[in-house]
Amino acid sequence: MEIGMKFRSILLAFSLVLAGLSSAAHAQAPALQGDAGSGKTLAYTCHGCHGIPDYKNAYPTYSVPKLGGQHANYIVAALKGYSSQQRSHPTMYSHAATMSDQDMADIAAFLQAEEVKAGNPAKGTPPAVTATCVACHGNDGVGITPDFPTLAGQQADYIEHSLHAYKSGARKNPIMAGFVTALTDDDIKAIAAYFSSQKGLCATDEVRKHGKCK
Numbered sequence: 001m002e003i004g005m006k007f008r009s010i011l012l013a014f015s016l017v018l019a020g021l022s023s024a025a026h027a028q029a030p031a032l033q034g035d036a037g038s039g040k041t042l043a044y045t046c047h048g049c050h051g052i053p054d055y056k057n058a059y060p061t062y063s064v065p066k067l068g069g070q071h072a073n074y075i076v077a078a079l080k081g082y083s084s085q086q087r088s089h090p091t092m093y094s095h096a097a098t099m100s101d102q103d104m105a106d107i108a109a110f111l112q113a114e115e116v117k118a119g120n121p122a123k124g125t126p127p128a129v130t131a132t133c134v135a136c137h138g139n140d141g142v143g144i145t146p147d148f149p150t151l152a153g154q155q156a157d158y159i160e161h162s163l164h165a166y167k168s169g170a171r172k173n174p175i176m177a178g179f180v181t182a183l184t185d186d187d188i189k190a191i192a193a194y195f196s197s198q199k200g201l202c203a204t205d206e207v208r209k210h211g212k213c214k
């Protein structure tokens, strides 16, 4: 009797674990296949800001991020971040909120184009403070998986803006939140200068005109 009870409670515990595992698996919806051709049409309005080199966001002032060559997975994650308001930006919210998951996948496939690849020789010496960052963002600033954004060639003032936003909690991300707490303003400047000077991302106009970053 006693053994029977124990056995049943072990079975119950085991099935709860299994249920937990399978619901976690369901939460991770399979990535949609993006159609770059359709993405090209859908991304038409994006070039007005992301296509112009050094176009600035106003209040606060910082350069609009480069998207050409960025990992498609990360572009989709960023768009979902705006539509769910995990990331707040009024213009990006109004764009992302009207997109279907398929639209996002298509746009991301187009913008990724010939994704920036790792392996470019690093320019300069990575500041010591980047030692933990490179595990995910790569020595040369190319995200080592499609979920880790490429920072190589990104606008320095946008990188600075992002790191300050993680620090203040204005931009919420459980992974990044832990890595920015100890960074000083000087660290942030050095990080941004290093990653922005690497060969990598481009303005979307290059992708529109040449099908890739030149």
Ligand code: HEC
Pocket: 042, 043, 045, 046, 047, 048, 049, 050, 057, 063, 064, 065, 066, 067, 075, 076, 078, 079, 087, 088, 089, 091, 092, 095, 107, 149, 161
């Ligand atoms: C009015 C200018 C403007 C337009 C038009 C615009 N964006 Fe943006 N976009 C921005 C700014 C500014 C940011 C940075 C916001 C922030 O600080 O989070 C941004 C951020 C992004 C990001 C996140 C980049 C990163 O590295 O995290 C993606 C992805 C993006 N935009 C995609 C698009 C797409 C796709 C379109 C067209 C459907 C578009 N944007 C249209 C200004 C614009």
Ligand code: HEC
Pocket: 065, 077, 078, 081, 129, 130, 132, 133, 134, 135, 136, 137, 147, 148, 149, 151, 159, 162, 163, 171, 172, 173, 175, 176, 179, 180, 191
């Ligand atoms: C464990 C992996 C990991 C480590 C380590 C890590 N990051 Fe990140 N980083 C991410 C992920 C994932 C994102 C995207 C988060 C989001 O959606 O906001 C990100 C986003 C960023 C962004 C914003 C990029 C953009 O286009 O908006 C910057 C800048 C950045 N990280 C810099 C750093 C720096 C500097 C360090 C080291 C101090 C670091 N990261 C350490 C995984 C990591």
